[in-house]
Amino acid sequence: MTVIAVSDIHGSMTVMGHLRRMQAKYPDAVTVFCGDYIDGHPHAAEVLQCIMRQVADKRAFAILGNHDQMLLDYLRDDGNRPGWFMNGGDQTVASMVHAATGKDMPPESPESRHVMIDKYTETGEFIAKLPTMCVYGKMIFVHAGFDLSKADPLRDTSQSDRVWIREDYIYRSDRSEAIFAHNPFNYTLVTGHTPTGLIKGRYDGGDTYIEAEFPHCPILTVKYDDEAPRYFIDGGVHSGRPENQGNIAVFDEETGLLIDSLQTNP
Template sequence: MTVIAVSDIHGSMTVMKHVREMQAKHPDAFTIYLGDYFDGHEHSAQVMRMIMKQVADKKAIAVLGNHDAMFQEYMKDNANQALWFMNGGDATVQHMIKFATGKEIDPASDEARHDMFDNFNDIFEFVSKLPTIAVYGRMLYIHAGLDLGTANPISDTKVIDRLWIREDYIYRTDRSEAIFAHNPLDYTIVTGHTPTGLIAGRFDNSPVDVKEKFPHCPILKIQYEGEEPRYFIDGGVHSALPENQGNIAVFDEETGELVDSLQTRP
């Protein structure tokens, strides 16, 4: 079966338009959303409701991202409000409340939090039930990555690392240089979280640097001979730059290979 994968939508209806285009092109494909539905652009609520509908119709599954977890924590207990607001949550609260009520509001006010509960409890309940890993065929989908230095990266990686890990997933931890890590699993791993234009490194025993120049954030494939590949698909949408319109990846779940895509270009 063909699988459509998209990560780090960050409230962008442009990205969702691209998803719909790819779904129309591959009508029998299943869609997997890799997290970070909130923050960056102004349509977080609309993006969430579209994804919720596809999941309810059993046409998609969604996993949790770090921005979604920050929204969840805010809705549970605003003691963690500062972290979310530092990452764009203040603007998201303003946009969501304006979408629901038409009001302009101070996102840090008690009234704003009450309005969020009154209008978006369904989204909160949906996000609260999201898994952090999805395995589909020979593919493993996770928002940020795995701690590849553990004995069993799937079971031993902490939840916070599944949502936030970067360097310890991308690179070897036993080297001071930026050398890409090996994939010890029998799964092709697909992640978002880190815009690919910010990833730069080398393979073992290679003098050639692999890098893109941000804001160019195409799909990046890292693979050593004899191992399953790792795909990084974050198109840098959280930057809100007009050139960062997201990456839509289409995989063959049986081979783990990328068979089609719509990618961010400079």
């Protein structure tokens, strides 16, 4: 069985088109959506509806991303609006309100929030039920990662860190240098959240240095000998650059290894 993974779609129907191509190539594959479905491009409502349909049809699993959590927080409490709007939430509200009503409303207005609450009840309920990780075959999918400095990262990493963490997942705890952390699990780890063009460092005990090459954001593999790999698949869609249109990764369920991909910005 093959597993298709995509993360950080950020409201881009172009990414969803790439996904459909890969799903047609692997019609029996299950798809794992790794979070951040909104903010950045103007089709948040359409992206969420596509994901909800695939999950309902049992063709896919979806997990929570930090941008999805910010939308949920906004729907529950308008006091959470400023932080989300600084991360693209204002454009998401404007596009989702327009998709629901055909009207253009100021995203910060009470009327826009009323539309969001009234028209996207099912969407809010869907997001509220999303898990922060998914285990499938030999793989663990999580939006941001685990705190690998913990004695038991799987047990001790908080729900918040699973959708927000960065350095404590990418690098080892002694960060006097940017040295990639080891994978403590006997599972392949697949994450999004951090555009791969922003990740740089070297291996523990090695001299080879991986430089950031932003805006290029291909799939990045970090693997030590005798350890399962970690795959970083955020294709930089939230960067605002038109050439960044996501990565689609295909894995072998039994080995947890990448066997195919569609990378739009290698």
